[in-house]
Amino acid sequence: MGRRATTRRIGIADVALKAGVSHATVSRVMNGNFTVDATIAERVRAAATELNYQPNPVGRSLALGKTDTIGIVVPDLSNPTFQAILRGLSMAAAQDGYRVLIADSSEVSSEEAILAGEARRRCDGLVLCAPRMGDAELEELAPSLHPMVLINRTTTHASVPSLMVDYGQGIQELAGHLVGLGHTRLAFLAGPEGSASNALRLAGLEKFKAGHPEIDLHMLDGGSSFEAGHESADAVLASGATGILAFNDLVAMGLLSGLHERGIRVPGDVSITGFDDIPFARYTTPTLTTAAVPITELGQQAWHRMRDLIRHVPSDAANEGPTVFQPQLESRGSTGPAKA
Amino acid sequence: MGRRATTRRIGIADVALKAGVSHATVSRVMNGNFTVDATIAERVRAAATELNYQPNPVGRSLALGKTDTIGIVVPDLSNPTFQAILRGLSMAAAQDGYRVLIADSSEVSSEEAILAGEARRRCDGLVLCAPRMGDAELEELAPSLHPMVLINRTTTHASVPSLMVDYGQGIQELAGHLVGLGHTRLAFLAGPEGSASNALRLAGLEKFKAGHPEIDLHMLDGGSSFEAGHESADAVLASGATGILAFNDLVAMGLLSGLHERGIRVPGDVSITGFDDIPFARYTTPTLTTAAVPITELGQQAWHRMRDLIRHVPSDAANEGPTVFQPQLESRGSTGPAKA
DNA sequence: ACGCTTCGAGAAAACGCTTTCTCATTATTT
DNA sequence: AAATAATGAGAAAGCGTTTTCTCGAAGCGT
Structure with a gap:
């Protein structure tokens, strides 16, 4: 079991000891459960701040069955498009208290599936940008990756939202x-x-x-x-x-x-x-x-879809078929009349 | 405790049952522990692949006391500099089987400390780009964030490597x-x-x-x-x-x-x-x-320093003082002789 | 053939938390 | 005042792994 050495981080047990209550009560207080007597709750909070107690997220994740983290697989982090998607996703997710874990497949299509699986297992959901993966493989992989949101890809699985650019x-x-x-x-x-x-x-x-x-x-x-x-x-x-x-x-x-x-x-x-x-x-x-x-917005949308999936919201809007973003022509200086 | 519903992911117990052994043995086999009889090991492996068993990383993390993930706090993900650092870091870390979790402080200096703490708790280490945080705060925060690598900042704590650009x-x-x-x-x-x-x-x-x-x-x-x-x-x-x-x-x-x-x-x-x-x-x-x-290289170096910290390598090279990257003048077209 | 070591695998503890179960108190009702 | 309901907190069972402990079954020497 865990590393025995060093000074061991301070855990819920320490707080419980200091406040003279059980771990259960500490947990209740930390999670805002109001079945705890106000004076005891206060005592616990005091002990917690004094010890500077911060719950261990891993223990929490294991008990709760969620990590408050989503993963994103991108083919190339040096591409501004994916940077923007990542940014939109990350900002939007942060609003709801979620973090994002990144996996760069370096344009290697065989890596995409593996990374996707690994990232998914560590997270509560996955946003997949996998331009190279074969259709068949994607189709087969999709169920095991749920909840998942696809970018610029589609599957036949109804439970996998797609965000597409036309x-x-x-x-x-x-x-x-x-x-x-x-x-x-x-x-x-x-x-x-x-x-x-x-x-x-x-x-x-x-x-x-x-x-x-x-x-x-x-x-x-x-x-x-x-x-x-x-x-x-x-x-x-x-x-x-x-x-x-x-x-x-x-x-x-x-x-x-x-x-x-x-x-x-x-x-x-x-x-x-x-x-x-x-x-x-x-x-x-x-x-x-x-x-x-609207690529940053696309990242943001990806989060919103993901959030609905995680919260089991019955995919209000675009249930059938992907959400399609229409590119908008921006006429600037690099185009002009053809030479006569 | 955990979500009870749905079809429950397949765990080590299922494999153990199918192979007719204990979880302990399955764990041993999965981790390449050779004290397991070859024929049993094979039976376990067969059961594992048949059930498509993938160890739950959260359980693993809890038992092992490590997440194989590092965090990075950046002030602005839309800035190409931080994108490049992130990329260098992510690629280098991936080489060693580590993932990276990102936290964007949106240039809000008060967020930096909080995000840093949260990210650190979820990860085995933290790379901190916190251009706005006050020196005093950084100094105080540093010990609780260890292992940490600083970018463009320094502390007096000897155990915190710094990568600086001059x-x-x-x-x-x-x-x-x-x-x-x-x-x-x-x-x-x-x-x-x-x-x-x-x-x-x-x-x-x-x-x-x-x-x-x-x-x-x-x-x-x-x-x-x-x-x-x-x-x-x-x-x-x-x-x-x-x-x-x-x-x-x-x-x-x-x-x-x-x-x-x-x-x-x-x-x-x-x-x-x-x-x-x-x-x-x-x-x-x-x-x-x-x-x-050499900003991507800086991200890469950040990982190498982090890796040494995690592995308790006695900071071979630059023990004292930060590693300094010297910018190199690139003379191109936007500069020319002053008008006479 | 008996005791000694070695090997291999199961039982159980540990990791740090949440939550159900349970039961002792106290408050409320008749 | 006795019975009942409500309240509050501790004990304990998970969550899914890894790893120590333990012990039976071989292997081996004498």
Whole structure:
């Protein structure tokens, strides 16, 4: 059993001894149970503050069967999108006295399942951002992870709320925006292979192509990072496209920088759009046209769904189907009329 | 006691029953204790996998007196600096099988102490970023938080490692860089009042002034955010300074954007420096001259110090005094020769 | 074949708390 | 004043593990 050494933290027994009552009574007082006589309660409180007693959360968790902690699995903590989700989640959860435990899967899809399980066992619930996990695996894992909230994924299990961003719609709006400016040769700088949100964008673009047969749309391999955007500058130029749809803001910024180095003018020569509207998007030069996703709010929503799950609130609103966030077009400086 | 309802998670007792042994034996097998007969061990393992048994971490924590989790208190999760520390910490800790619990004090100094205590009790150790907490309070709190690692703070307690960034040195280098470019009228866009790292910068600048009496150095109120930098554009112009030392990269970027809007050329008219070298610093236009702080590495180091504390390694290296990280001048595009 | 050690596994205590059960007091009713 | 109800606090049973204690059953030497 536990570590025997050192000076042992002060526990409920010490307080009980000092106040001349039983542990049970101390517990009752600490938890605001009013069946304790006022004078005794006071004596206990005095002893507690004097000894600076703080209940051990682990013991408490074991007895109560809850940890007041939720876990979140993210694929990459260096990505501003997940940072924002984490922040929204953490702040909202803190409001209700919950803490958050983080697990970064480092974009390794095989880690996602393991981390999710581990985090879930330590917590009262799990928020899962697992863009790489296979559908089948997710489907199979879901029940064992309940209560769980999914971000940008769905399952058939009705008890698993999903928060989705309509990337398909957003990318179509961006493409439409470019076409509206007279661009006829577009290129999409794709995200990571097998990323669920990338697939949504691709689907959106297919739809767009169907509706705009006159538009020339190139598909370029990319990634999700700054560096990816930076490195694809040459490929973008080679494509001859004048309107570039970057996978996200990060990629767009990298591209912006790469083109700047090559003396290409944005939006004079080429127009660029991002996706997400990360905080930096409005401070690049030129400022970045993008599809704004209320991402911090999404994190916050994730907590609210989780809270309802934990409290067994009968999922008032969106019971069936995921909650969908519609990206909003933010027209800024990086897009302009196509060259005549 | 615990929630009685539902289908109860499967525990060690179920495995014991199924394998026809005692819980003790199951525990032994699960923990690789070789005093168990091989055939029995195999039977237990079979039962465990068949039932998909996963030990309850809370029970485990209680018995073992450790949680395999460390906490981190940050003042603002939306600040890239703390995001990077968190990331470095989390990744490094994960390598050793530890998780991290986050607590965001939202820049409220009174919250810092409370959150720190709560987080610490749930975890095996605490990494504390508390730029606002008073020295006296920190000093008093420190022992009760052990094992703890401090970021950008120190205490007199020898058992509390500190990781410090030498902001004083860094800001002097930046100032020297500007002076070397011919600037004689500088301005410092200060950070939040009462921020410890801001105080270090101020001290550095005092030293700088002493060594360069010919230089005119304005002090301007600022903040630590993008917006703060953006809003101080007018104040900067009014100061007449041509070399601006922004509190950090965020502020510098905000200022860059504010000046851009006013048609001021950087570095043609005004030179700007940041601090931290956040990832975006190399992708602004112009790219940002800054003092690079190996911030992710700092998070990583924080874990290593913590690990030594937890394992009772006799603090091999830097026993006395804090570990100091020297910022490195990154000369980029936002600084140039002063106008003739 | 008997006593000695070694091995292996079950019983039980411990970790620190919450909560049910139980029973002694005191207050209320007839 | 006796019977009954209400109150308040201690004893003890969990929560799910790990680990010490203990003891029966082998293994071994003489």
